[in-house]
Amino acid sequence: MTEAAMQEAAMQAPQDSTTYERTDRNVPTRSAERASYDRDLVHSILDEAYLCHLGFVRDGAPVVLPTLFARQGEHLYVHGSTGSRPLRGATRQDPGLPVCLTVTHVDGLVLARSAFHHSMNYRSVVVHGVARPVTGTEEKRAALDAIVDHVVAGRAADSRPANTKELAATAVLRLDLTEVSAKIRTGGPSDDDEDMGLPFWSGVVPVSRHYGTPIPADDLTDGIAPPSYLPGS
């Protein structure tokens, strides 16, 4: 199948509430067979991450910044100082700031016999949409809790909640999950038949995230043990 035909087929695949809608923007022109619109899969990739790369346009040029985020149902939240550029941009603009929010997990280095077929095993999600400032205090508070809990599940309830001054100093943007796609590569290398006899090792080097032993703050009050919800503990 040609790339164009694969894209066409993907656009016409059955759609229901368990999948995100396919659009011209979220059906890739390349490797469309690696794309998925499955909600559960998208959610799982997003929830395993706490860092995203947020893209927006400033003065006509692209800007990509790493930032923490969290998912709550079909909404994503990012936060930042009310003085930061994207947050100011979103607050100034009506009806919001066009963004692209991308999350990527690297799962393996794929070494083929040919340099050309080297690749990575990965899971990524790309979300297109318009980020809008969250103005309601309750939604803002819930979003900030979700961001803390996205980093370490259970932590929001085991820390001092934001006070009124902190809430006022924090801008939160919401991005709805409507134009979304996941892309996944798994498995071993795909060498060409004529390369099979070459004397080069081929295979996959697994890559994963590792948590070390928690390091207490220098000024931690004596007698407070690392909580059981910490990764690496």
Add this chain to the structure above:
Amino acid sequence: MTEAAMQEAAMQAPQDSTTYERTDRNVPTRSAERASYDRDLVHSILDEAYLCHLGFVRDGAPVVLPTLFARQGEHLYVHGSTGSRPLRGATRQDPGLPVCLTVTHVDGLVLARSAFHHSMNYRSVVVHGVARPVTGTEEKRAALDAIVDHVVAGRAADSRPANTKELAATAVLRLDLTEVSAKIRTGGPSDDDEDMGLPFWSGVVPVSRHYGTPIPADDLTDGIAPPSYLPGS
């Protein structure tokens, strides 16, 4: 010092050949004290990564895609199929495609006593510039080798080099390191004085990349051992 004053001070700091030039675009409006323009530091952050997030503008909206890259001196290279959107965009456009290329390493989860002061330890590099297609065969070949070696050092020489057909099917973009900044956070949480007595654990959970035992391809020729340059082996 106010944010504006810090930005002003950063703009006026001494500059020489060991640092990148400060511009309105690469001096952050927030946490300017975490920014660095040191070439060696920027290079080390870039070289420890193989994946970047590449942002560009399509139809007026931002797009952020994960992709492999490599550094050669003061040039970055990304590659892709000649059919992919950013690559087509760069080839079509004169004088190139405005991009923002961002690399982020997460080094730790920073848990403060207050939800507000939760943070991450990280090292990131943001590169603004215009990506231009590499047309010379030799530079293209060297860039592709560099991308393979960026993933696993030593691998390019131990695999079949790209042939003429593969070179023709691969587009390579070059982005010069001119408008560049690094941003780094290290160390423990920074709680407010009045929170020091709160009964919450605070500290840092270290995060690092872990390589598992290499998995040979199903069709690997018998007798080929994993090479010593593999991580995880």
